[in-house]
Amino acid sequence: MIFTVSHVTTYRYEVPMRSAVQSLRLFPSRFDGQRTIHWDVAVEGGxxxxxxxxxxxxxxxxWSIRGPVTEVSISVSGQVETIDNAGxxxxxxxxxxxLAYLRETTATWIDDSIAALAIEAAGDVTDPLSRAHRLSRAVSEAIAYTPGRTDAQTTAAEALALGEGVCQDHxxxxxxxxxxxxxxARYVSGYLHARDDGESHEASHAWAELHVAGIGWIGFDAANRCCPDANYIRLxxxxxxxxxxxxxxxxxxxxxxxxxxxVALDAVQQ
Structure with a gap:
């Protein structure tokens, strides 16, 4: 599929800032399932x-912006072609x-409940791909997609205890x-185009990638109970x-x- 992307992020400051610096990871990944046709990132006044x-x-x-800064506007526009590689x-x-992605962080800290969920989901299955699918399904069932119940600081353990969250929590x-x-395992940011079922969601999206022995990195979107397909753009x-x-x-x-x-994500060719 071919998508057009328009993404604008604006920061407004109550008091003018002396200066601002931005580090942007807003460029489509380069891999066999994705090709950038054209892409532009700009920071107004930067x-x-x-x-x-x-x-x-x-x-x-x-990017850097000299002050006084009352507003920083970051715009992304482009076109990307995707194909379905089953994640x-x-x-x-x-x-x-x-192995660098075995390191825990505050957001992904493993408490007893997460460890128990993983053990129960894996059961006696030893095949790593089957284990990965079981883990994704278990998380989908344990955390209901509920916007507004968590925030950017919510940890995996907190979302699991609450039983609700959004794609970041999944x-x-x-x-x-x-x-x-x-x-x-690692966190992936990107975009998701609306599916045929018409269910509403944010175009900005996130999912996980698990490293499966013998295959490599595979994406799992527990929030949508699937692996990323041609509707996803990876950043x-x-x-x-x-x-x-x-x-x-x-x-x-x-x-x-x-x-x-x-964020606006539109399909121009399928």
Whole structure:
């Protein structure tokens, strides 16, 4: 499928900031299931700095904005072609070893409830692919998709105890469950196009990738009970949502910050 993407993120400051710096991970991944036709990222009033590809193969670009800064607007526009690889990340070039993704973070901390869920889900199954599917299904059943019940700081353990959450919580819980069984797992940020069933969702999306022995990285979207297909656009990955965030920034100054995000994802060819 071919999609057009329009994504605008605006930060507004109550008091003008002296300056601002942004680190952007807003570029489509390069792998066999995805091809960028054209893509543009711009920061209004900003100066583009250096860019690089990190160990996970994701492009990161820096921007700076001189003050006084009352508003920072980051716009993304482009067109991407996708194909369905059943969630398998083929042809993605990276140098980070999968075992690096066994490291826990605050968001993916493994408590007794997560470890118990993983053990029960895996049962006596030893095949790693079957285990991964069982873990994803268990997380889907344990956490109901309920917007507004959690926030960006909610941990996997907290979402599991609550039994409710959004895609970030499903991804964190699945990552923690997989790591508890010694299976490398990571957080993925991207976009999701609306499905034929018409169920509403946010175009900005997140899911998990588990490293399956003999196959490699495979995506699992526990929030939607599936593996990513041609409706997904992959941007970047990390140990958790904070590390994989498409936008990270620092503003120099004091005062409240307001955030506004609009994302439009449209299919132009199927």
């Amino acid at each position: 100066v583009r700095g250096g860019s690089f590809r990190d160990g996970a193969g994701d492009k990161v670009e820096g 398998v990340l083929r042809g993605h070039r990276e140098v980070a070893h999968p 991804a964190h819980a699945l990552i923690a469950a997989a790591r508890s069984l010694g299976m490398p 970047g990955s990390g140990l958790d949502a904070r590390e994989a965030a498409p936008i990270k920034g620092v503003a120099q100054g004091a005062g409240e910050e307001a955030l506004e995000v609009t």
